[in-house]
Each structure stands twice: as structure tokens, then as C-alpha cells.
Amino acid sequence: MDTDGHLLDPGDWSETVAEEMARRDDVELCDLRWWLIRFVRDHYRKYGMPPLMRVAVKAMRRDCGAEDASSKTLYRLFPDGPISEACRYAGLPRPESCI
Amino acid sequence: MSTPDYIALIRRKSSPDILPGLEHELHDAIQKHDSSAVFLHGDGVEMLSAIASAASSDARVDWCVCKTSLERRSAAETLRSPFRLATLTAFYESVLLARHVDSWGAGGKSFGTRALASGASEASHRLLLEVGFAPLDQRQHRETLEMALGAAALELDVSVLFFGDGLAHLAGGLAHGWSQVTDFGLLDIYVEGPIDRFQPEVAVQRLDTAGAALLRAGAVTILTL
Numbered sequence: 284m285d286t287d288g289h290l291l292d293p294g295d296w297s298e299t300v301a302e303e304m305a306r307r308d309d310v311e312l313c314d315l316r317w318w319l320i321r322f323v324r325d326h327y328r329k330y331g332m333p334p335l336m337r338v339a340v341k342a343m344r345r346d347c348g349a350e351d352a353s354s355k356t357l358y359r360l361f362p363d364g365p366i367s368e369a370c371r372y373a374g375l376p377r378p379e380s381c382i
Numbered sequence: 383m384s385t386p387d388y389i390a391l392i393r394r395k396s397s398p399d400i401l402p403g404l405e406h407e408l409h410d411a412i413q414k415h416d417s418s419a420v421f422l423h424g425d426g427v428e429m430l431s432a433i434a435s436a437a438s439s440d441a442r443v444d445w446c447v448c449k450t451s452l453e454r455r456s457a458a459e460t461l462r463s464p465f466r467l468a469t470l471t472a473f474y475e476s477v478l479l480a481r482h483v484d485s486w487g488a489g490g491k492s493f494g495t496r497a498l499a500s501g502a503s504e505a506s507h508r509l510l511l512e513v514g515f516a517p518l519d520q521r522q523h524r525e526t527l528e529m530a531l532g533a534a535a536l537e538l539d540v541s542v543l544f545f546g547d548g549l550a551h552l553a554g555g556l557a558h559g560w561s562q563v564t565d566f567g568l569l570d571i572y573v574e575g576p577i578d579r580f581q582p583e584v585a586v587q588r589l590d591t592a593g594a595a596l597l598r599a600g601a602v603t604i605l606t607l
Contacts, residue, residue, distance in 0.1 A: 326562070331558060332562075334566075335568070337534070337537065338566045379450055381450040382470050
């Protein structure tokens with residue numbers, strides 16, 4: 284892993300690896316956290332970059348039936364930065380954009 | 383960035399043939415306003431050393447450099463006063479409030495200028511991003527896309543107008559990044575004029591010359607990327 288805790292080789296990722304990373308961080312990967320991790324992975328594979336926060340919120344409302352989902356909902360899942368942290372558990376590089 | 387009267391966005395590569403003109407235009411514009419911000423983004427970051435001598439420590443001017451653009455080019459470089467790191471989010475928040483915005487885009491020789499229309503508010507601030515150049519490399523493509531995503535992240539009323547070689551951004555292997563814009567309805571993408579060399583692989587709205595003129599006329603701010 285690099286100094287930010289991201290896997291150096293995304294090819295090393297598996298759900299077991301994500302679970303182990305979360306265990307070390309004392310974070311439980313509940314269903315919503317797993318949904319965000321998988322969504323970020325899918326978005327990265329399809330578009331070559333992680334999603335905007337507003338995109339993740341929109342998708343969460345659509346996919347999880349969470350009509351009141353907002354950026355606060357995402358921050359409750361990963362207080363240190365929802366997209367960045369989801370990328371880390373998803374085995375993706377640290378988002379490099381300053382958006 | 384605070385809320386400057388005037389903002390200059392510079393995304394052009396530094397070159398001896400354009401630098402004197404750019405410095406002259408920039409100096410004149412800064413002198414005409416009470417407060418200004420100059421934002422270097424993308425290849426514009428390469429202007430840093432070229433304009434460092436012209437950059438003053440005048441407190442009325444905020445010299446900003448895109449953090450990510452700089453990291454991609456010279457991660458180890460230490461930014462020296464009066465320059466400071468800034469984000470696209472901060473840039474767009476300032477654009478909404480500025481009275482005058484100039485942009486030196488990556489590909490064109492012209493620059494877009496638009497004064498804030500009388501009575502225009504933040505809520506009615508229609509922003510148009512114009513792209514008329516083909517990206518030289520993946521990085522330039524990515525940073526043009528990030529300019530659009532930066533505006534979309536703030537849910538601004540923004541459209542992107544591609545024309546000429548700019549359509550290359552939407553074709554071939556480069557298109558997938560832009561697909562997220564239309565797949566999630568982040569902003570409107572327009573194409574002006576005939577589509578010949580580059581076939582867009584992203585859902586776009588086609589405009590003739592008159593339609594593009596209307597789009598430009600309806601924008602409060604036009605940024606030439």
C-alpha cells in the first residue's frame with residue numbers, strides 16, 4: 284500500500300482484501316458501504332475516474348431506495364471523504380482531481 | 383479565492399509568441415479592476431515560471447494555481463509567493479460573483495470575455511464552456527473534462543459547446559470519460575457545425591450556426607477551454 288493506504292497494484296484487490304483493510308481501520312463494511320465501494324469500482328471501470336459526489340448521491344437514491352440520500356449520508360458512511368475512502372477500499376488509486 | 387471583480391483563467395501552454403500579448407492583456411485588465419484573481423489550470427500551469435516575474439505581490443491580485451494540474455507536472459515544486467494553490471471548486475465559486483471573466487484557452491488564439499450582465503444573480507448565472515481544439519494528449523483531455531466536471535459538481539447551470547477539432551474529445555477512446563456527463567445528466571453537451579472528421583460517441587445536441595449564436599448570447603459567462 285502507498286502512504287495513503289491505497290493498494291499499489293489495483294489488481295491485488297478482492298473483497299477479502301477490502302474486508303481486511305476495513306478490519307484494520309475498525310470499520311464495518313455494512314451493505315451501504317459495500318454498495319458505494321462497488322459503485323465507485325463500476326464507475327471507475329466505465330469512465331476511467333471515480334464519480335462526483337452528486338453522481339453517487341443520485342445513484343444511491345436510485346439503487347438503494349434511499350430517496351432522502353444526500354452528501355451527508357455519504358459522509359456518515361465514510362467521514363474522512365466518501366469517494367476517496369470508497370476508492371481506497373475498492374482498491375483504486377487516490378482520486379487525483381481537485382474537484 | 384475571495385470574491386474578485388475580475389478573473390483570468392489561463393489554460394494555454396507558455397510560448398514566446400503568445401506570452402508578451404498575454405502579459406500585456408492581463409496587466410491591462412488587472413489595472414482596470416479593484417480586485418483580480420488569476421487562475422492557472424491545465425497546461426496554463428506551465429506559465430508559472432514565465433509570468434512569475436510579472437506577477438506582483440499586489441494585494442489586489444490573487445495568483446492561484448490549480449493544485450492537481452501542478453501535481454501532475456511538478457509534484458516536488460514548491461509554490462512561491464504570490465502564487466498559492468487553489469481548487470476548481472474555489473475557481474467556479476469566484477466566477478459566479480466576478481464582474482468580468484477572461485479565459486485563455488488551451489487551443490485557440492482568441493479569448494472569451496463576458497461581463498456579468500446587469501441584474502444577473504448567482505442563481506441565474508448561465509455558464510458556457512467552449513472547446514474548439516483537439517487534445518494533444520490524455521492529460522489535456524482529462525483536464526478539459528475536469529473543467530466541466532468542476533462546474534457540474536457545484537450543480538451550476540452550465541453547457542459545453544464543442545466545435546471544429548474540439549469534437550475529438552468526444553470520439554474514439556477519449557469519449558468514455560465524457561459519457562458520465564450525459565449518462566448522469568450533469569450538464570448539456572452541444573456540437574456546433576458539421577460533424578465530419580470526429581463522430582461523437584456521446585449523446586450530444588447538434589446546433590447550426592444560428593443555434594450556437596443563441597446559446598452564446600444566453601450565457602452570462604463564456605469560458606474558452
